[in-house]
Amino acid sequence: MEVLMPNTLDEALRALVKNQDAVIVAGGTDLWPRIRDLEVRPERLLDISGLSGELSYIRKEGGKVRIGSMTTIAEIYESRELDGPLEVFKDVAAKFGSPQIRNAATIGGNICASLSSEDYITLLLALDASVVLKSVYGERTLRLEDFIVDKRTVNRKPYEIVTEVQFNDMTDGWRAGFEKIGRRNTLIINLVNVAVALRYNGRVEEARVALNRVNRKVPGRARAAEKALLGKEIRGDSDLEEAVEALRGELSLTSDFRASGEYRVALAEVYFKRIVKRLVGVA
C-alpha cells in the first residue's frame, strides 16, 4: 500500500490528478477499521492530514458560515463561532463517538462517508448546506442534498477534494434542533436522528426537516413533513399531527438487530414533535 502525504492543498490536488484511484484519508476513523477488517483494500491512500492548517476553520463571512472540511468534531465542539442557534452543532458533537474519535474525525470525512450513521449530514441537510469541491481544474459548489447520492456514494470526481461546507447564517428568526437516539448514551450508531430548522414568528414561515433515512438508505429531507408544517401555529401535539403523518410516509427506517423499523419510526415521530415544540417554546 502506498501512502501519499501532501502538505498543501495544491500538492494534494496535483497528486490526486495523477493518482485518481487514491482513497482520501482525513481523520481515518471510518477508513481504518474497514482496512483492518479487510472490507476495503486500497492500493493507494492520499493522507490529507497535512492540510489541516489550511482546511480547518470556522468563519462567518457575508451572511455565510463556512466550515473547513478538515475541522475536527472536537474543534466544532469547542468553537466560539458556533453560538446562538448554531449551538446545535455542539448537540451533534456531544453524542459523536468518543473523545478520541472526536479529536480525529472531521466534518468533511463525515459527509464523504455518506451513511445514515453520519450525524452531521442530517444536521447540514436541515441547514440546506452546500459543499465546496476543489480540483486542479477549478472549484464548484454543490448543494449537500445533491452531493449525497446513496450509501457510500457521493457526487465527487476522483480528482476533487471537498474543502468546505457552507450555509446561510441562522439570523432572521431561524432556530434549529437535533436529536440522536441510540442503544446507549454515547459511542453509538443512531437508531434514528432528527434535525429540524424553523423560521417561526407565530406561525411556521419556513421549515426544513432531515432524518437519517428518508426515502432511501442515506439521510435526506422530509419534504412532505416540511410542507405540512408551513403556516402552522404550534400550540401542542395536535398541531403537528398532519406533519407527523406526512413524515411517517417518507421514512425508510428498516429493522435490524439493533431495533425494529416500527420502533425507529415511533422514535422519529416522538423526537420530531419534541424538537419542533422545543424550538417554538411549547411544553
Place this chain on the structure above:
Amino acid sequence: MSVSVEEFIGELQRKAERGELLYIGQSLRRIDDLEKVLGKPIYTNDLLPRETLYARLVLSKQPHAILKGIGVARAISYPTVKAVLTYQDIPGENISSTIIPDRPLFAFEKVRSTGDIVAAVIAENERRAAEATELVDVQYEPLPAVFDPIEAMKPDAPKVHSEGNVIKHMKVRKGDVEKGFQDSDIIVENTFRTQFQDAVPLEAETALAIPRDNGKLLIIGSMQTPHHVQAAVARVLGRPLEDIEVIQAVTGGAFGPKSDEPPYDVSSIAALGAIKTGRPVLMSMTRKESMIAHTKRHPAIIHHKTGVKSNGRLVASEVQIVLDGGAYASLGVLVIVRATFHANGPYDIPNVKNDGYKVYTNNTYTGSFRGFGAPQAIFAAEAQMDEIARKLNMDPLDLRLMNMLRPGSRTSTGQLMDDSCGLPECVDAVVSASNYREKRREYSQQSGKVRRGIGIAMLHHGNALGPEGNDYAYVHLSVEKNGRVHLGTALTEYGTGAVSGLAQIAASVLGIPLDYFVLDRPDTLAHHETGATVASRVTAIGGNAARDAAMKLKERATAVAARLLGVSPSDVRIVDGLAFVSGNPKRTVSWEEVVRAAYESGVELSVIGYYMAPQCVWDQETGLGSPYNQYTFGAAVAEVEVDVETGQYRVLNYYVAFDVGKAINPKNVIGQLYGGSVQGIGYAMMEELVHVNGKVVNPNLKDYYIPTSMDVPERMVPIIVEKPGSMGVYGAKIIAEPPIVLPAPAIRNAIMNAIGDGVNDLPITAEKVYRKAKELGLG
C-alpha cells in the same frame, strides 16, 4: 494532627500486644496499582522476540456441516505465509476441552458452530496472515442445524454430537411440590429468557509460544489457570507436561472465559506453530475472533411455577432451566449445577423441584463467565417474586421479608443457615439507604409521560467451588537475604487485586509492611498446580493458604528474633518490620537483621502454605445437603426513570449491599461492587451477542454495547455488611462474582414499578419497554 514516629510505632506495638492483625480490614494500596496507572505492565503482546510469526484463525462459515476438505495450497503460497495448520498437524490428541472431551482444537470430520476453528495461518506479518485465511478453501456439506435449545431437546432434533443434545441434567428434589401446589392459595407461572453475553475483557485471548534450544516450549499468555493450559497443550502436542512451561503474563481482564477453553486454543495453536516453524509464534485473537470463538454466558429459558399462600408464604417452587450450551460442553456442565442450586432465589421454601439442562445447539459455545449461572437463575427468581407480589397485591419487599433466608432457615437443598447469614442486614441497608418504602408509595400514583420506579432484588451465592471441584490452594513465601518476601502461587491476578490481598494477609500475620512483598509471576515450573483461579476464590481459599504459609514463616522468624533478643519466642512480637520484646518495646531488632541472622544460622525462610476446604456433602440425585461451605448474601435497590413514549429509561440510583463475611481490603471489595454492578447493568440494559442462524452478527464493540461512563447511574451506593463465614480466611466470603447478578432483576422490577408491568427477557432494551408501555396504553 501529627503523630511522631515513636508514637506511631508505639500504637502499632500496643495493637500487636493485643494480638490484632494490623492490615486485615485495611484498604491498603495494591502492590501493582501504580504500574497499572502508569501503563507499565508488560502484556503478552509487548513481549515479542525478534522473528516472531503471527497466527490468524480460519473459522467455520457453517453452523453445522460435514467437512469435505480443506485446501491449503493457495494460502501456503501466499507471500510471507510459513504454515497453515489443520487437524492433520496435531501430533497428540485433537482435543481442546476442559471436562468432557467433545471439542477438537481444529475441526475434524464436521463443524458444529461458526466458532469452530478450521485452520490457522502463520505468517511473518499479521496482515498477510489475515489475508491468507481467505485463501484457505474449506468445503462444507451443510447439515440440518438446531439453534433453539428447547427444539434441541426434542428426540427428532438434529444431533450436534453423536449422542442426544442434553449434555447434563441437574436436579433438586425437596419435599413434595405437587402436594405443595395443592396446599397453595395461588399458583404463579412465568417464563423468563436471557441472552448471550460476552465478557469483553480489555485484552482478548492471546498466547506466545517460544521454542527452546532443548526442544521444550515456553508459553506466555493471558489466562486464569496456567497449569490447565499446560496440560491442554501437552495433550495436543503428545508431550509430557515438563516439556511445556506456561507463564501467565499480566492479564488484561478475564471474567471466566480465560478459565475455560479459549486459552487452550490460542496456546495450543501458538505451540503447534512454534514447533512447525521453529520460531516464536503469537496467536492473539482479534476482538472479532474472540467474540465469535470464545465462550460466552449461556442464554437461558427459565420456567417458574410457584405455589403461595394468600398471606405470601411460599409453599412450593418448581423451576426448569434450559441453558443454550452452544456446540460444546465446556465448563458449562458446572454452570448448570450452580444455576440449578440457586434457581429458587434466597428463600426458605419447603417444597422444591428444580430441573436444569445444559443443551447442545449449533450456536457458538457458552461456558464460564462471572456469576457462573447465577445471573440467569436469580434474574428469573427475582422477577418471579415481583410477579407473585403483584398477584397478591403485596409489596415485593414484604413478600421477600416473609420468605427470605435468615439464621435458622433452610435453603432449597435443606442446608441450615447459621449466624453467618447476613441477608436481613443487607436488605435493611439498601432499603433504608434508598428510602425504598417512601419512594414506593410516592411512585404508586404517577400519570405523566415520565415515570419513576423503584425495585429490589436479592441473592445468596454458594461460595467458592463447592460442587465444582476440590477447593485447595498453595501459596509459597520465600524471603531473600535483603528481607524482601516473594509471594508465589499459581493463583493468578487478572484485575481484582486479589493476589495483592494474599500478600496483605501474609504481611499482617508476619508483622511486616506490604512494601516488603514482591508478587512472582505464576509459572508452571516454579509453582504447584493449585486448582483453577475461578469462583472468586483467591481471597477466601487462597487467603487461608497465604495465612498458613505466613504462620510457618513467622514461627521460624520469631525463633531467630528470640535468639537475637535473648528472650523466649513466646515473648517476641513483630510489628511494622520490627521485632520487639513483649512488655519492653524499646528492645527491638529489625526484620532485616532477623533475616540476615536466619541466613547465617541455617534457618530456611522459604515455606509452602496449603489449605483445602472441607468437602461439601450433597446427594447427586436430589441435590439435598450442603453443596457449599458458606454463602455470600446481597441485596440491591434500583431506581429508574422511564420515558413512556419511547421506552427509554435510565437508572438514577443504585444501592447495593453485600455480606462479605470480612472485608480483608474494603477498597477492593468496593471496587468489585462497582465493577460487577456496571457489568450487570450492561447485562440488564444493552449487552447481547446476537446469533442469526448460528452466525454472530455483532462481533465488534461498535454493535455489541457495553455501558460507557455515560450509561452508569448518577449515583451508586455500595455498602459492606460483615457476618463472618466458617471457611474463608478470617471469615471472608467471596465477592468478585455476585455483584454482577443483581442489576438485572432490580432494574426489571423498578421498571415494573414505574409502568405497571415488567420485561421478562434480557436485555431490557428501550424498545421492549416501549412495547410494554404501549400494551398498557401509556405511550
